[in-house]
Amino acid sequence: MSIKTLSSREVYRNNWLSVREDQIERSNGVPGIYGVVDKDDxxxxxxxxxxxxxxxxxxxxxxxxxxxxxxxxxxxxxxxxxxxxxxxxxxxxxxxxxxxxxxxxxxxxxxxxxxxxxxxxxxxxxxxxxxxxxxxxxxxxxxxxxxxxxxxxxxxxxxxxxxxxxxxxxxxxxxxxxxxxxx
Known part of the structure; x- marks a missing residue:
């Protein structure tokens, strides 16, 4: 895996989707933030x-x-x-x-x-x-x-x-x- 998830927290949710913010570490060691929208199929x-x-x-x-x-x-x-x-x-x-x-x-x-x-x-x-x-x-x-x-x-x-x-x-x-x- 080239990006490691260090932590994850939900920042928003409604009936259709949720949004989370993940603290990440890239394969080169550089930390970052990744925003993800989660929705059902x-x-x-x-x-x-x-x-x-x-x-x-x-x-x-x-x-x-x-x-x-x-x-x-x-x-x-x-x-x-x-x-x-x-x-x-x-x-x-x-x-x-x-x-x-x-x-x-x-x-x-x-x-x-x-x-x-x-x-x-x-x-x-x-x-x-x-x-x-x-x-x-x-x-x-x-x-x-x-x-x-x-x-x-x-x-x-x-x-x-x-x-x-x-x-x-x-x-x-x-x-x-x-x-x-x-x-």
């Missing part, structure tokens, strides 16, 4: 119906903008089954249930300062059953686009959410390997 879902992809538009307080992104989130519950979480987020945010959920991989969201893992799923065989948003999600708007339109939004900066961009990258790699027979 979350999921991001790619709802794909033929050539249409479904997105969520919502206001993101930290950047004071409405943003387009794939459905994603967490339940502030440790040790939840990732597929159950992904199905729940899909239903809450889009109103869709999925006949099939394909696990594409796991990503650390921003491990330079946060400890939160995100599970990536492809959702197909979609059936609309009505939305079930959390109180904080009252302003969600369901949008759809063709895959070509969606990819253009990724390229032109309309969509800047790194989780959405990275999840789509995993999907494209998975799809390419499905087509070539590589595992």
């Amino acid at each position: 979350c999921a991001v879902v790619i709802p794909l119906d033929g050539d249409r992809i479904y997105l969520i538009e919502q206001f993101r307080y930290t950047i004071q903008q409405r943003c387009l992104e794939l459905p994603q989130g967490g339940w502030e519950t440790a040790d939840i089954d990732p597929e159950q979480l992904a199905r729940g987020e899909l239903r809450e945010e889009t109103g869709f249930s999925a006949e099939k959920m394909i696990y594409l991989g796991t990503m650390w969201i921003a491990y330079g300062f946060a400890k939160q893992k995100q599970h990536v799923y492809l959702a197909t065989g979609l059936t609309h059953e009505g939305v079930d948003p959390d109180p904080e999600e009252h302003d969600l708007i369901l949008r759809s686009a063709t895959v070509a339109e969606f990819e253009q939004m990724l390229l032109d900066g309309t969509i800047q959410d790194t989780c959405t961009i990275a999840a789509w990258g995993l999907y494209r790699l998975w799809k390419e390997r499905q087509q070539t027979g590589a595992v």
Whole structure:
């Protein structure tokens, strides 16, 4: 290990996350402080119906903008089954249930300062059953686009959410390997 934790103290906590400050010693002996945001696992879902992809538009307080992104989130519950979480987020945010959920991989969201893992799923065989948003999600708007339109939004900066961009990258790699027979 290149960084040794000497001590750790929680400096903030709410229902969604905690922040801790760790006193550290680097491998070269230099002491320091490391701030870490701890959050439970979350999921991001790619709802794909033929050539249409479904997105969520919502206001993101930290950047004071409405943003387009794939459905994603967490339940502030440790040790939840990732597929159950992904199905729940899909239903809450889009109103869709999925006949099939394909696990594409796991990503650390921003491990330079946060400890939160995100599970990536492809959702197909979609059936609309009505939305079930959390109180904080009252302003969600369901949008759809063709895959070509969606990819253009990724390229032109309309969509800047790194989780959405990275999840789509995993999907494209998975799809390419499905087509070539590589595992």
